[in-house]
Amino acid sequence: MPFSRCQDVMARVSEIVDGEAGAGARARFFAHMAMCSDCRRYYRQLRDVCGAAAATADEPPANLDAMLDRVMEAVDAAHSDPS
C-alpha cells in the first residue's frame, strides 16, 4: 500500500471521531497516524475539540418552568377556543 495522501486521510477524520468508519478504513487511518505526526496532531485536535464542545453547554435556566407555563396557557387557550 502506498503512503496515503494526508489530505485524503484527514478528509475521513470526522467519520473516525464518530466511529462511523469501517474496520478497514479505521486500520488504514491509524496506520497512517502511526507514521505521520502532522496528521496525528490534527486528529487529536479535532477529537479534543469535539469532546470538549459538549462541555460548553449551559446550565438549564431557572425560569424555564415559567416559560413552559406561558406556553401551556397559550395552548390551553387555543384548545378551549375552537375558532
Added chain:
Amino acid sequence: MTSNPTELTRLQSGDAATWRAVLTEHGPMLLGYATRMLKDRALAEDVVQDALVSAYRKIGGFDGRSSVKAWLTRIVRNRAIDVLRGRNRLVEMPDGDPDAGYFDERGRWAISCPRFAPTGEKALDEQRLVDRLRVAMDALPHGQRDVLLLKEVHGFTTEEICAALDLEPGNVRIRIHRARKALRAAVLQGATLEES
C-alpha cells in the same frame, strides 16, 4: 427515528399532560440551543415560546416521520434563523476551506500542522480549551453553529439532525465535518490571539 404513535395521537388531540411532559423533556434543550444561536437569553425565550405555541397549532399536519424532538427543533431553528435574518445578524457560511493552505498538490502537509498552544505547552488544559471553544462556537456562521450544537452539545443523531435541518444524511456529514474544521481553525486563531 419516528414518533411514538401513542404520544403523537395524544399531542394531536391536545392532551395537556402529554404536552407538558414533552415540553418539560425537550424545553431545556430547545432553550439552550436557541440561546446559543441567538446569543440573547431573553430573545431565545420569546422565540422558543412562540415556536412551541406554533408547534401546538401545527401538530395536526405533522406526519410523525421524524421524532417530536427533531420536529420541535426544526420549528425553533427556523424561527431563530428568521429572527436573525430580520435583524441582519445572520452570519452566512463562507465558501472557503478553513484548512486551505495546509496541503500541497501531492496532498501532503505543506506546513507543519499548527499547535493549539504554540509556546512550549504540550496541550491546552481542559478548562482553557472549553473556554476558548465557547468563544469560537459563538463566532461561527449560524449554518455551522447549529449543526455543532445539535451534534456535540445536544447529542442528536445524524438522522435527527437531518430531520431538524431538512438535509440529506450525506449533506449532514459534510456539514458536520466542515463545521468541526471551522471550529478547530477558530480555536487555533484564538490561541494565536492569546499568545500574541
